[in-house]
Amino acid sequence: MIKGEAVFNGEREVKYLFQKSNACRSLVVVFSAFGAEGKPPAYNYLRALEGYDCNKLYILDDFGCRASYYLCENRDFYIERSVISLIEQIVRDNDIKRVISCGSSKGGYAAIYYGLKYDFDSVIAGSPQYFLGDYLFNSNSLADVSRFIAGGSDIEDKDFMNEILQDSIRNSRPSPRLYLHVGRGEYHYNHHVKPLIKELNKKGIQYDLDLGDYSDHADVAKHFPEYLKRMISRETGVPYIKLLNEPKSTIKINEKYEFHAHSSDPESTFAWYLYKGGKTIEKRMYTSSNKTIFDFAEPGQYQLKVFVKNADERKVTAKSKIINVKEAPSD
Template sequence: MKAEKINKYIEYGTTKLKVLYKEKRFKSEGYTIKYMLEKNDSDSLIVVLSGIPRQGLKARYNYGRTLSKIKANKLFILDDFGYDQRGAWYLGKNKDFKIKEATHKLIKKVKKDLNIENTIYCGSSKGGYNALMFGLEDKGSTIIAGGPQYYLGERLTNGVYPTYTLPYIMGENYNDEDIQVLNDLLPNIVKKSKENDCKIFLHYSDQEYMYDTHVRYLVKDLHDNEINFVEDVHKYKKHAEIAYHFPKFLVKSLNKILS
């Protein structure tokens, strides 16, 4: 575990340096999306969605160093929206869901510019949720997700993020119907994506709270809708420990997919 912690801090430092000369901006739908694109001689694109940092920190790019030896094009997309800049789940402000549309357009543009044949979406926790959200709507894509939320409304009202995030996404006067809209968002995408021929690599622990409240329902819906997925099940107790376990699974899965 000590080595994983050291690697995490190294990744944070190297990513901050990389941002200084690689970060670009894409304007669409009234929003400016920050991203980094690393090109390779490949017809594959890895889209990396950012997670949410602990309170007091702004959102940052994830898994740059982890993926440094992977020979594919990489698109790192930052979600630093929200009143505290920790992220808005790539959705939008005041129910407009325009950040989602703008992000879709960015991905589509990069795929067209690079003649991409194979798209892989990845992320953990919040990033895992968004990897599923974008990936399942992209026919034939592959998704590598770690410990994702599934019912977003529940996640944003359980005492972890409600102060800033939910009022930003759904408006200051959000109500129970708005919370239900967010709860239904990803399940509805899952149910509509049965014919999209996507494959999911899903990492999670069945011993941490995210499993009982979210992941087990995701697994059931994937089964019920006959969506192709493989599981990597661990036994760690704290959700935060995903940062030490998911990177290995991510690299292993990418090597298998790209080989």
């Protein structure tokens, strides 16, 4: 069990991580994609969202041989019932007012399914599947997953899985706002997202579509995190920030460097912490300037952290990459 992990005892035990905010009444529920083959299931986007001051619930899909899409076993939806019971308990216990589901690929499918079926406020999905049966049946490595969910491997089982999300859309009540991201050259765009959008249009469900400039489905892990952070900022009121013009991983001793931070909120103020070897060595408290200069006078490993807050005292942080400061080579 990893640090902070807990277990919810529903019809089935559900492993999760919950990170509480005392300043926010929004809950971000993060559903996970498939991990690398041969690796155990993992939580997604922990690092991407670590600086956001909002309630975050990461749910593990370790059901079956590899995953269950947070749905069912042999068509018994006890997994779904357990997962939604966990979410509802977190909402009750923490006075949550808004629920946002998110995830990519498998996690994007689950985010849309739960968001529509249980009337969440918004959904942020990266390159989701839509025709689940087609996707699982077309992959030999995922045959065990399809059998776990549907109970078999014939055409009727494939049709059953294809209809799960479709039925959720058709039966949805007043729906959440959907934010969809996918690579414009991806197989998923033509074979999953376009049919999904067609069904959303029939139902009159609002959505935003963001097309990334890539064609490999694996690249969603590179492009989706920044999109996810921007949309979470839009939905929660926490500023979206980004460190600009970071230095190279290695710079020379006594070299000065000016750091810039961008915030989506023009009323933001900025504070800066500098770390060396993991320890805080300098603090610069909140000012309106989004720039600061540090002089690296000694060799070592450094990291910069910027703290940003807006007029409503909503806070977010971002870290630089590790900066290695070294003596200049002698002639």
